[in-house]
Amino acid sequence: MLIRDETPGDIPAIGPLITEAMRLLPQATGGEAAIVERLRMAGALTLSLVAEDGGRVVGYLAASAARIGPQDGWGLIGPLAVLPARHRQGIGSALMAEALHRLLTTSRGAALVGDPGYYRRFGFRAFPGFGVAGCPPEVVQALPFDGNVPRGELIHHPAFGLDQTA
Numbered sequence: 001m002l003i004r005d006e007t008p009g010d011i012p013a014i015g016p017l018i019t020e021a022m023r024l025l026p027q028a029t030g031g032e033a034a035i036v037e038r039l040r041m042a043g044a045l046t047l048s049l050v051a052e053d054g055g056r057v058v059g060y061l062a063a064s065a066a067r068i069g070p071q072d073g074w075g076l077i078g079p080l081a082v083l084p085a086r087h088r089q090g091i092g093s094a095l096m097a098e099a100l101h102r103l104l105t106t107s108r109g110a111a112l113v114g115d116p117g118y119y120r121r122f123g124f125r126a127f128p129g130f131g132v133a134g135c136p137p138e139v140v141q142a143l144p145f146d147g148n149v150p151r152g153e154l155i156h157h158p159a160f161g162l163d164q165t166a
């Protein structure tokens with residue numbers, strides 16, 4: 001399996017992969033593939049990583065720039081998606097390891113919204129006073145690289161379509 005940047009030839013496979021994986025997630029909106037499309041169109045994909053195996057795209061991870069309160073320089077990870085038939089083979093972990101490795105040199109930390117049961121293994125955790133309006137606080141998590149304590153609202157790129165004051 002190879003983790004690499006997306007190429008134009010991968011793009012037709014990425015949307016359906018995201019949609020298929022997210023179908024398993026009760027809180028998914030079905031709009032996750034469109035978010036990636038909008039981020040790509042806006043030139044806002046800081047990372048767009050694919051996991052390729054046997055010539056097929058089997059996993060995907062996006063990252064975009066985010067702000068926490070007044071502080072910019074955060075890398076927001078998501079969506080992360082692996083083809084259901086390929087779950088529990090380390091693909092999600094390999095995508096995450098590469099993303100964190102890359103963000104380490106460009107960001108003050110990584111942040112995401114997701115299941116803490118999965119993301120805590122990578123070092124993500126919730127912080128008091130850190131969140132996204134309307135989300136349970138435990139699902140909004142960060143991994144600061146510089147000992148910095150995230151405080152305030154996690155402001156996503158407008159492509160996510162959240163009603164956040166910029």
Ligand SMILES: CC(C)(COP(=O)(O)OP(=O)(O)OC[C@H]1O[C@@H](n2cnc3c(N)ncnc32)[C@H](O)[C@@H]1OP(=O)(O)O)[C@@H](O)C(=O)NCCC(=O)NCCS
Pocket residue numbers: 021022024025078079080081082083086087088089090091092093094113114115116117118
């Ligand atoms: C979450 C996801 C990306 C994990 O990908 P993966 O390639 O299966 O992950 P890995 O093989 O690296 O790790 C699998 C481990 O994570 C665990 N795991 C997966 N989802 C979990 C969750 N929601 N809570 C707790 N553990 C979870 C598995 O049980 C497995 O544990 P084990 O190694 O002890 O057996 C994949 O399941 C997926 O695409 N799910 C649907 C979309 C989604 O939930 N995306 C993330 C939220 S945006």
